Amino acid sequence: MSFQISAEFIADSNRALEADLARDYEALGLRLARQGIDIEALTQRAQAFALAVPSWGVGTGGTRFARFPGQGEPRGVHEKLEDCYTIQQLSRVTPTVSLHFPWDRPSDVAALREQAVVFGLGFDAVNSNTFQDAAQQPYSYKHGSLTHNNLSVRQQAIEHNIECIRLGQQLGSRALTVWIGDGANFPGQHNLRQALERYLGSMWEIYAKLPDEWLLFIEHKLFEPSFYATTVADWGTSFACANELGPKAKCLVDLGHHAPNTNIEMIVARLVQFKKLAGFHFNDSKYGDDDLDSGSINPFQLFLVFNELVDAELRESGRFQPAYMLDQSHNVTDPIESLIGSAIEVQRAYVQASLVDRRALLGYQSDDDALMSARTLKRAYNTDVTPILDMARLRSGGALDPIACYRASGYRKQKASERPSVAGAGGSGIV
Amino acid sequence: MSFQISAEFIADSNRALEADLARDYEALGLRLARQGIDIEALTQRAQAFALAVPSWGVGTGGTRFARFPGQGEPRGVHEKLEDCYTIQQLSRVTPTVSLHFPWDRPSDVAALREQAVVFGLGFDAVNSNTFQDAAQQPYSYKHGSLTHNNLSVRQQAIEHNIECIRLGQQLGSRALTVWIGDGANFPGQHNLRQALERYLGSMWEIYAKLPDEWLLFIEHKLFEPSFYATTVADWGTSFACANELGPKAKCLVDLGHHAPNTNIEMIVARLVQFKKLAGFHFNDSKYGDDDLDSGSINPFQLFLVFNELVDAELRESGRFQPAYMLDQSHNVTDPIESLIGSAIEVQRAYVQASLVDRRALLGYQSDDDALMSARTLKRAYNTDVTPILDMARLRSGGALDPIACYRASGYRKQKASERPSVAGAGGSGIV
Amino acid sequence: MSFQISAEFIADSNRALEADLARDYEALGLRLARQGIDIEALTQRAQAFALAVPSWGVGTGGTRFARFPGQGEPRGVHEKLEDCYTIQQLSRVTPTVSLHFPWDRPSDVAALREQAVVFGLGFDAVNSNTFQDAAQQPYSYKHGSLTHNNLSVRQQAIEHNIECIRLGQQLGSRALTVWIGDGANFPGQHNLRQALERYLGSMWEIYAKLPDEWLLFIEHKLFEPSFYATTVADWGTSFACANELGPKAKCLVDLGHHAPNTNIEMIVARLVQFKKLAGFHFNDSKYGDDDLDSGSINPFQLFLVFNELVDAELRESGRFQPAYMLDQSHNVTDPIESLIGSAIEVQRAYVQASLVDRRALLGYQSDDDALMSARTLKRAYNTDVTPILDMARLRSGGALDPIACYRASGYRKQKASERPSVAGAGGSGIV
């Protein structure tokens, strides 16, 4: 039997921290009450918040220069699920897992579904992979996949995506995320328009195979692995394609996939307005698709994204349900720790955004009072909502200090002995 | 009578250069013939190429820090037209002028039309201005124009745009370009979605007033004068709005209005594909909306833009007619010289792009031969087409060395005495 | 007699807020005590913190497109000083003013000094201006000032800087800040090396005239008003020049003067290490030199800058005294409100950075524990130190809610009647 952290261990580790939390929670509650805010309502919102963990995130990531593996890394989808369960156990905000095929293709689908049930985990969007060549694959994606000028290559990529849908159906997923690295490294390598025409042709075939309740998420990215022209490079292209494909096609926003200086929260507002926001791949970055821990570089930007999302939630009432997922590469930390911490940082931004006094804000906006409008957001942002996040976690059965609890549990050491590293397996650096 | 350069003066100045041109043209013709290219067909293409000069470009520009005026600057629309005529006389690629209201609002429309006829000039798209407060204007645009939350402000801005259409009709224009600086300097200042909803509401009213043959050009810009969130900031927003408005609304691309690292030629390809390319404001830049002379910073990018345009021209045959305009700010040069030079650089990119062996390129692309695809473009780009440009200018009645001819003509000195500078008029720095 | 807000009015406006502050301060004090932090020591640090207000910041700013003036703008240096006094009265963190010549050249130096004494204000670094042409100036700076290839122009610019030192001496300043816009808009316009050689030649002459206690601050900027190559464009050039000039020359960091994606806190660390950090011009930005309110766009970056400064303060003990100044352009807000708010945001970052548990941090860094290192910073940053800032302000005689107090005082309306706007004075847009 593989090692798991027990509920008792978590409860024990919480005990010493509960009194201080009670005091801090009460003090914050009084302060918020003076602003007319009910802390209990916020705590319930925090408890209801959920985001998916990417299966590939629990392994150590790397760069094209190197990958420095950690100890006890999961060697297959079942071990990945164990780690995802641990993240959910401690954080209580990550009840679902997003799988990536063929990496996570199970030999026994029923067994995987079963394991998820035992862990209380669900499956979020499934992800296809046509940016690498799988073993035994007849055609290479070196020069493209869904956009390749050779019909056979495109057909292979289309069929892989359809297989992802089929696997996802068996697991209870309801969306397919398509990210391709297709593009050109040289001016002239692609006829830019023909490449997108072929992309749309391929996507129509995939779209046609979507089950009734399913959505198709288009993920754009400015650059990497293509360095001159990426076929689906920006939200404009993503949006135009989603329009061409139909109502089940929507645009997924990864926070690290934009040009420098881009106002991402405005892209969110635009996609909401035009009914095309699929959801998010959360992470943080300073330069490119750095895939750093969410909220670690620009936490105010994360808050501003959620400011749009909470605004949309209020305007759209129940119909607004974007998909939230972490998508990070953990090169120098224990991935489990980074994912726990990041999930809570995303939750923090959501709670802070829920604090915004939107009636006052609207008034200031109507009065052209830029200063007080800005201060209304900053007041919410400056509020230290840690006690709310802690209380939500406590009430949901998670750990008050999840990192400390995780470390004290010895989980990683246990896994290091359960999962001996495979000789030569370290080299890939693939995220 | 105001001073003009005579056709004889130009012809005289050309004489000494014609023999060398004949030799260079012949040598290039032989070289191109070896590639199966007919130099005469290219020269005819060069002669047929045309772009508009912006009326505001003939004055010295400035920055928010200062404006350093030059001598003999035009003091009104009639003097601007004189300068535009000089540019066309010497370059023979700028047969039209783009006006900006209320700056260029004529006291006597018929007189302006008459002057243009005498000069052989036509009027390109007209431009509205709601980023400045005009004297006697009831409402200020400090906090927005077409997006303002106050209906009266929006109405004022809408009516100004409708007046621009009316003036344009009287002058023979067929398009209205709408660029607004509306946006926010602070997170929270705008509800990002409501701002765009108001924008669309305003634009619908303007769109409804478009005469039959007219088009509405939407110009986006990443930032400046708004520094946090610009309402129409990127091609995605421009495209979504053009879609909402209808078939007469199209997207105008200014080369300096994008985020760092943006692949502009790909935006061109996308807008062509989705039938929404209005045309261009040509200039060059290194940092932001620097409004430098076309081709002065990244001439290969300009070539790649025209590579898309020539490709589109071939695919769309006669139906592809984007509007080409220069839009530059000349802070340290004589504006007439910069506009002449820039017009010819744009023409150079067009001729170079016309040299691309598109059949060979398609073959290389089909073979996944990235290297030879790239070299096919570079071969065209590396060709020094100066003799073709010179011959086209000579045949069309322009100057072989337009800058030298302009300087020798004494035009600027003549204007300095004809147009004494108005005391205190220098301060605006507005471009 | 001109209107001033009275101490009584401030005290009255504070009264209703004091009880809540006492409660919040106590709760925060208890929480910090659990971390071994003495809230009183922090409050004293907050009270001791000071930064300068720029005289030009109290007027409404603008862009090259337009300036939309506000009401009651100061019409000269004496009225600017009134506004600076109001900012200091309410915020109690801005005891000094930084003047800009020739804009602020007083007709009567003694009277200006006297006014400052009455207001309890001191004078920070003085700023020269060679990016504009002053009336009656023999030579234009259109093509450069300290770098101009004409010796007479350089000499005029050098003498202006020396005059600034002389004026500063009479006012009690101890530093000269030199920012020039010199550079090129075209490749080839400057010989890049010769331009810097001439700059150094000019700066040596200015440096030679520095009084004993004075420092010379070099301010670099990536672009604007020059758009291809700015002579002093980056910290590397600034640093090399400061090295050439000698120990009194140091490098000033403006937060908005860097390339996209630049890690500014690392530049701060480098300048500290190599003994060349002069100080700061604080503001915030998203695109270029946007000059937005400090902390309004990326507050975590501001915290990280102060994290370096507090680290340096501890390592260098008493010898570390960088100059802090706001440098913002207020285009859509009341400048007094923006400056008050911004001063407090800078103070907030300083107090948050003072909260970092540096002993624990060093331990995590030594253990290669990236996650806990990062969390140690975030824990300090997430702490809502508003009660400390408020208490510091209260104890120093400022306003608990400075914006509300300012608005209630009617200051702006009073000034609007005291300072009727000068006809035609509005156009400049100069920041």
Add this chain to the structure above:
Amino acid sequence: MSFQISAEFIADSNRALEADLARDYEALGLRLARQGIDIEALTQRAQAFALAVPSWGVGTGGTRFARFPGQGEPRGVHEKLEDCYTIQQLSRVTPTVSLHFPWDRPSDVAALREQAVVFGLGFDAVNSNTFQDAAQQPYSYKHGSLTHNNLSVRQQAIEHNIECIRLGQQLGSRALTVWIGDGANFPGQHNLRQALERYLGSMWEIYAKLPDEWLLFIEHKLFEPSFYATTVADWGTSFACANELGPKAKCLVDLGHHAPNTNIEMIVARLVQFKKLAGFHFNDSKYGDDDLDSGSINPFQLFLVFNELVDAELRESGRFQPAYMLDQSHNVTDPIESLIGSAIEVQRAYVQASLVDRRALLGYQSDDDALMSARTLKRAYNTDVTPILDMARLRSGGALDPIACYRASGYRKQKASERPSVAGAGGSGIV
């Protein structure tokens, strides 16, 4: 015996092209003569131009997402040298090779030296590698190398660098290039100053071991593999460190290692002025360290870099000898083809820059004639110097159409059979 392209094959392949070249060369010669330029002097300059090929460049590169290997890739340093020889044979501008240890550590140094002699190749700067963990290495570089807080790790990295010097001495190199990926992915992970202090401490030990004639090249890079703070991130840091270390330490410029919008030619001018320019790693890029073929994205920038270098060459006369190397990653092309093409593009920029009329340029600069200054550069840049490059290659024994000749030779197919791919060797993606 391994396959090589014979001199006869090259000569044969040239024969059909020589007559056209003679015509084009003559026409260009006449045209240049009119400008007072001697084409023969330029051709000799082109023949004298040389740059090094990186040993790692002849293998197919990749990204963190995937590597798609080509056929016949070299499996060790001897096979890499074969490919470098082929590049030099055909291009005649790459007489030296730059090795990277431990990748290229020879089992028999004498045999490697011998092979180079046979090929007529020399060895340029040697490169150390502390961004990957080598097999059997006692300490990991996961958390740093020369900056690591553990002395043992630093010592291991220092000793590796000293070993590189020793190997380089045996091979006839005269410089060591040090690039480290050290840095932080999280704010707080590093004490930014301590990290650089440790770096300098390590570098002093390496510097102390430099043989008399050797130089130490410091290579900076903005980001990747570190994504928050890279210890040697910009030219300012590189320059400060080179100053600290002494006269043998100089700064190496890789064209892809800068922030967006950086003016690289100005950095070149600064390093020349302050006597710290080591040399270049040439490549091209649009987004980050894209490592694309030189001149493929922004050829005008490459020309402007050489404009500075030719200017420096004239000012410094014989003492100016920067090291030139290609450093590219070839993900979708045959690396040999890309390196041949890139070497010639760099040579093209050098010849174009040699065409600039520097006396006229100085005159325009002195007259503040920005327009004619810019046109003086553009006139040289627009000149199609292909006939000069071709003639230089022909006279030096290279191929007139090197790509066509290479393809016709069957080299790659020969190597594919000589060098069967090693099973499982494909995964690394390391560049």
